[in-house]
Amino acid sequence: MTITAVANQKGGVGKTATAVNVGGALAAGGGRVLLVDLDPQGHLTSALRLPAAQGATLAAALTGSWTGRPGQLVVTHSETAAGGRLDVVPTALEMFTVGRELDRMRAREQRLARLLAPLAPDYDRVLVDCPPSLDILTDNALTAANDLIVPVQAEDSSLHALRLLLGQVAAVDADLRDTPLRLLGVVVSLLRRPPSTLARTVLEHLQHQPDLPLLATVPLGVVVAEAWRSGVTVAEYAPGSEHAEIYRQLAVTITKDAG
Ligand SMILES: Nc1ncnc2c1ncn2[C@@H]1O[C@H](COP(=O)(O)OP(=O)(O)OP(=O)(O)O)[C@@H](O)[C@H]1O
Ligand SMILES: [Mg+2]
Numbered sequence: 645m646t647i648t649a650v651a652n653q654k655g656g657v658g659k660t661a662t663a664v665n666v667g668g669a670l671a672a673g674g675g676r677v678l679l680v681d682l683d684p685q686g687h688l689t690s691a692l693r694l695p696a697a698q699g700a701t702l703a704a705a706l707t708g709s710w711t712g713r714p715g716q717l718v719v720t721h722s723e724t725a726a727g728g729r730l731d732v733v734p735t736a737l738e739m740f741t742v743g744r745e746l747d748r749m750r751a752r753e754q755r756l757a758r759l760l761a762p763l764a765p766d767y768d769r770v771l772v773d774c775p776p777s778l779d780i781l782t783d784n785a786l787t788a789a790n791d792l793i794v795p796v797q798a799e800d801s802s803l804h805a806l807r808l809l810l811g812q813v814a815a816v817d818a819d820l821r822d823t824p825l826r827l828l829g830v831v832v833s834l835l836r837r838p839p840s841t842l843a844r845t846v847l848e849h850l851q852h853q854p855d856l857p858l859l860a861t862v863p864l865g866v867v868v869a870e871a872w873r874s875g876v877t878v879a880e881y882a883p884g885s886e887h888a889e890i891y892r893q894l895a896v897t898i899t900k901d902a903g
Contacts (some may be wrong), residue, residue: 658833668877695874
């Protein structure tokens with residue numbers, strides 16, 4: 645099982661769309677995939693039309709107020725013709741206050757890693773959709789993960805946001821991890837066509853970052869929004885579309901990178 649954090653503290657840059665649609669592509673290819681909605685806003689949970697959890701919730705499991713089997717947090721979204729599966733750990737309303745509770749607890753950054761460990765035999769890939777903040781929830785994802793995908797938009801402010809995020813990754817590497825988190829690379833999302841001059845200069849910059857490859861560029865596409873509104877992934881909604889192919893390629897790239 646490889647755990648991939650999908651993170652950027654900047655909001656609205658395509659984190660959730662990347663997690664959902666890379667997950668959909670992996671499942672369509674036969675992978676057993678688990679999506680974890682770590683964002684209290686619950687966009688991933690609602691994009692897949694799942695109800696927010698109650699009782700046995702990720703929030704309660706993270707704070708230790710619920711201590712059942714982690715498998716009980718999982719709901720199945722879909723199974724694919726290729727034998728793959730897309731499962732989800734949905735968010736819950738109490739996720740908004742988990743941060744404050746965790747701040748008072750020991751081993752607070754390791755709680756997600758401990759929850760996911762028993763699920764290892766059941767999944768090929770776990771994608772953790774992070775909230776738009778560098779908080780204790782994101783630290784939990786950066787601690788639990790094997791590798792990291794960073795969705796960005798082609799804007800100047802993205803480069804500054806990227807530096808802040810990489811600083812946080814370095815801090816987590818130094819303080820909390822035995823081995824450094826693998827930086828798979830950035831995914832430029834929501835790219836207008838044709839790209840503006842400004843967007844082109846940012847893309848140029850992103851193409852020449854030595855430690856952070858540009859994994860994919862995803863143009864703005866109505867099919868992404870339509871699939872989201874229908875509660876399914878792009879791979880299910882429009883398997884022959886350009887966007888399904890982009891996410892499929894991205895899924896292949898990160899699988900190859902994982903060795
Ligand atoms: N390639 C795309 N084409 C069209 N719409 C897209 C595309 N990618 C994402 N979107 C839409 O843009 C919005 C923002 O994307 P998304 O929610 O994935 O960003 P995010 O980084 O997860 O945001 P947040 O920080 O709020 O969690 C969503 O409504 C999503 O459906
Ligand atoms: Mg999101």
